[in-house]
Amino acid sequence: MSALKDLLNGIWKQNPTFRIILGMCPALAVTNAAINGLTMGLATLFVLLASGLFVSLIRNLIPSKIRIPCYIVIIATFVTIADYFLAAYYPAIHEVLGIYVPLIVVNCIILGRMEAFAGKNPIKNSLADAFGMGFGFTWALVLLGAIREFLGFGAIFGFKILGSWYPQMVVMKLPTGAFITLGLLIALMNIVRKQRAEAACHAHEGGDKPC
Amino acid sequence: MNRILAAALVMAILSFIFALILAWASKKFKIIESSKLIEIVKVLPKQNCGKCGFPNCGAFAKAIIEGKAKYKDCVVGGEEVAKKIKEILEK
Amino acid sequence: MLDIFAIFFAAVVTENFVFYRFLGLCPFLAMSNKTRTAVGMGIAVTFVLVISNAITWLLQHFVLDKLGLPFLQYASFILVIASLVQFIEMYMHKYQAALYKAFGIYLPLITTNCVVLGLVLLTILKSYNFLEALIFAIGTGIGYTLALIIMSGIRERLDLADVPEALKGIPLALIITGLLALAFGGFVGMIK
Numbered sequence: 001m002s003a004l005k006d007l008l009n010g011i012w013k014q015n016p017t018f019r020i021i022l023g024m025c026p027a028l029a030v031t032n033a034a035i036n037g038l039t040m041g042l043a044t045l046f047v048l049l050a051s052g053l054f055v056s057l058i059r060n061l062i063p064s065k066i067r068i069p070c071y072i073v074i075i076a077t078f079v080t081i082a083d084y085f086l087a088a089y090y091p092a093i094h095e096v097l098g099i100y101v102p103l104i105v106v107n108c109i110i111l112g113r114m115e116a117f118a119g120k121n122p123i124k125n126s127l128a129d130a131f132g133m134g135f136g137f138t139w140a141l142v143l144l145g146a147i148r149e150f151l152g153f154g155a156i157f158g159f160k161i162l163g164s165w166y167p168q169m170v171v172m173k174l175p176t177g178a179f180i181t182l183g184l185l186i187a188l189m190n191i192v193r194k195q196r197a198e199a200a201c202h203a204h205e206g207g208d209k210p211c
Numbered sequence: 212m213n214r215i216l217a218a219a220l221v222m223a224i225l226s227f228i229f230a231l232i233l234a235w236a237s238k239k240f241k242i243i244e245s246s247k248l249i250e251i252v253k254v255l256p257k258q259n260c261g262k263c264g265f266p267n268c269g270a271f272a273k274a275i276i277e278g279k280a281k282y283k284d285c286v287v288g289g290e291e292v293a294k295k296i297k298e299i300l301e302k
Numbered sequence: 303m304l305d306i307f308a309i310f311f312a313a314v315v316t317e318n319f320v321f322y323r324f325l326g327l328c329p330f331l332a333m334s335n336k337t338r339t340a341v342g343m344g345i346a347v348t349f350v351l352v353i354s355n356a357i358t359w360l361l362q363h364f365v366l367d368k369l370g371l372p373f374l375q376y377a378s379f380i381l382v383i384a385s386l387v388q389f390i391e392m393y394m395h396k397y398q399a400a401l402y403k404a405f406g407i408y409l410p411l412i413t414t415n416c417v418v419l420g421l422v423l424l425t426i427l428k429s430y431n432f433l434e435a436l437i438f439a440i441g442t443g444i445g446y447t448l449a450l451i452i453m454s455g456i457r458e459r460l461d462l463a464d465v466p467e468a469l470k471g472i473p474l475a476l477i478i479t480g481l482l483a484l485a486f487g488g489f490v491g492m493i494k
Contacts, residue, residue: 025328240392
């Protein structure tokens with residue numbers, strides 16, 4: 001089923017954070033703790049789904065020349081909803097996430113998916129793609145957040161794992177830690193992908209021939 | 212109810228003003244294009260990613276017509292787009 | 303007077319939008335390979351920053367606040383930014399063709415550059431008056447350009463170095479940015 005393929009696409013093969021390298025700003029800014037990364041990811045997922053649904057619904061009504069401003073205003077509307085929702089029900093996290101919630105409006109992932117997918121595809125596929133991308137983004141952020149929180153605070157999702165003997169890695173709490181962790185993670189994923197490609201290629205060719 | 216009305220009105224007025232300004236701008240800053248150029252632009256992904264080495268998809272199409280770029284150069288479009296461009300050029 | 307200087311200095315150095323606030327990273331990582339394009343991008347961004355900040359400040363204080371419609375902030379602000387960038391792009395395409403070609407994709411990409419939206423939102427959050435808003439915008443633009451120039455200088459040198467395959471490109475750029483962030487972090491606390 002092609003919708004399933006669209007969904008799985010965003011989770012690994014075209015993961016927005018590790019592969020397409022989009023949406024860097026929130027990925028680095030709010031991942032000092034896993035819970036913040038999770039909240040940001042879910043908020044983005046909500047905006048992706050809602051905008052994707054809306055854009056896909058009215059995709060044949062929007063004149064091509066003004067589609068970008070239309071998409072942006074649609075996205076901004078749902079971001080406003082997400083922002084107010086978080087401010088009302090999760091004020092503590094909302095405070096931590098700060099301006100990065102409204103900055104979801106200019107998160108290139110969302111506009112990119114509207115332009116490349118939801119604007120041209122039926123509702124089912126658009127929703128699948130939105131969900132896949134959103135989920136891919138979320139797990140990337142949770143991973144990043146978990147690593148930084150573990151090394152920086154000795155905890156994950158607030159649960160203290162390392163005792164007070166652990167000298168907390170301060171650099172992980174700072175912007176620097178975010179940049180370096182993400183850089184190394186992407187490098188790691190590159191290695192994994194290359195090895196998988198080589199293994200698949202060797203299986204095909206049968207051993208000695210270079211890929 | 213008042214606030215909903217006010218909000219809708221403000222957005223509508225803002226959009227209208229910007230639409231007017233941009234419509235005026237598109238007339239004033241208009242540039243004439245050849246027909247093949249437009250055909251090529253139509254088959255490009257239009258993401259303006261710059262991976263072909265040109266500022267935007269329009270510039271890439273123009274460069275193809277001027278002979279400064281090859282039809283295979285669009286990275287995002289790949290083989291599919293390259294084939295389409297080749298067809299247009301050979302018409 | 304000192305206040306204005308503090309705002310300017312913070313925007314350029316101690317609270318640099320790239321190294322401290324994580325803003326404008328996508329174009330920063332993608333476009334900082336060559337110094338010439340880095341400068342061009344920086345100037346374009348500064349231009350958009352100043353004008354957007356002026357317009358959105360007026361919009362917030364004379365329309366949104368007066369009519370009590372704070373929830374329209376994100377949608378109306380981004381509409382302003384998108385329209386402004388579109389307008390500038392059209393103007394440059396016709397009257398500054400050479401410059402337009404040089405700026406290229408950078409121009410339309412400025413709309414989704416979080417620096418711009420981040421700046422206009424922060425200006426309102428910090429309750430700056432009009433003059434402070436303009437200084438904030440100019441400082442931010444200069445700070446962004448500075449970050450781009452430093453980064454492109456380093457990356458141009460790196461082109462000649464032997465980098466492990468897995469680290470080539472984005473991963474290495476991120477690590478370098480991290481080290482630069484550490485360096486800029488040394489300025490924190492300079493201005494009270």
